[in-house]
Amino acid sequence: ARLFSLYLGDFEEYPDVLIQDEVPDQVSVKKSMTVSAAGVYSGMGDQRIQRHIEDHVHRHYKHVAKKGFEVFRRERLERLIVAAPDESEISLLKDHLHSDLQRRWTGTFQAHPGDDAQELKKRALDTARRCEKKNERELLDRLVDAQLSRGLGVLGLEPVLDALRMGQVHTLIMKEDFTVSGYLCREDRYLSAGSASCPVCGKDLEPVDRLSEELVQEALSQDAEIE
Numbered sequence: 001a002r003l004f005s006l007y008l009g010d011f012e013e014y015p016d017v018l019i020q021d022e023v024p025d026q027v028s029v030k031k032s033m034t035v036s037a038a039g040v041y042s043g044m045g046d047q048r049i050q051r052h053i054e055d056h057v058h059r060h061y062k063h064v065a066k067k068g069f070e071v072f073r074r075e076r077l078e079r080l081i082v083a084a085p086d087e088s089e090i091s092l093l094k095d096h097l098h099s100d101l102q103r104r105w106t107g108t109f110q111a112h113p114g115d116d117a118q119e120l121k122k123r124a125l126d127t128a129r130r131c132e133k134k135n136e137r138e139l140l141d142r143l144v145d146a147q148l149s150r151g152l153g154v155l156g157l158e159p160v161l162d163a164l165r166m167g168q169v170h171t172l173i174m175k176e177d178f179t180v181s182g183y184l185c186r187e188d189r190y191l192s193a194g195s196a197s198c199p200v201c202g203k204d205l206e207p208v209d210r211l212s213e214e215l216v217q218e219a220l221s222q223d224a225e226i227e
Helices: 044-075 087-096 099-103 117-150 157-165 211-221
Strands: 004-007 010-013 033-036 039-042 080-084 105-110 182-185 190-192 206-208
Touching (some): 004 117, 080 087, 099 105, 157 211, 182 211
Parallel strands (some): 080 105
Antiparallel strands (some): 182 190
16 A cells, blocks of 8 residues: 545645555365264365455454554545455455544545555546545535525625624635635734725725725634635
């Protein structure tokens, strides 16, 4: 097993996390014979062999999951993408992961540990982009549903400014290239899309070219999430 970090297009391997466990795939053992009052039975050897192999396999996945959780805590990773030769191995690993990592499970793709790093990077980026688009669609659907059904979501610049002024923003959703000019009172952090005086101190508001950046800063100061 190998672990990589993917951040802003950079794909780097953790050199201290290469995991190599000995897992037997073929074992030759003479079948055991068991005798009881009812008769003679054979085949227990095969069952022991299978249990022996499965035990090694599960120990390997526990090892991978443990090391992955150590890196997650150390590096404060946000999401997890898993690659493996087939779906059964991906499912096995997921069963062994810490619940914090399971919640950050983002996507999967098919690969082998020995594949070239550049090929792994390409597949990981493709998977991350697909998952990002899916998450964006789901987030916007939840926003529209909250706005229509429960009134807990607001759309548009002025309603969002009102929510920020009242400290009611849990998650601020903004298009990546969104820019807008506006006005600001730096003393009271009062934001406005139109020219006016600050209702707190009465001073004239200062024009700002990037009101969108001020929106983000104000949301962060209120411990809101930014998407």
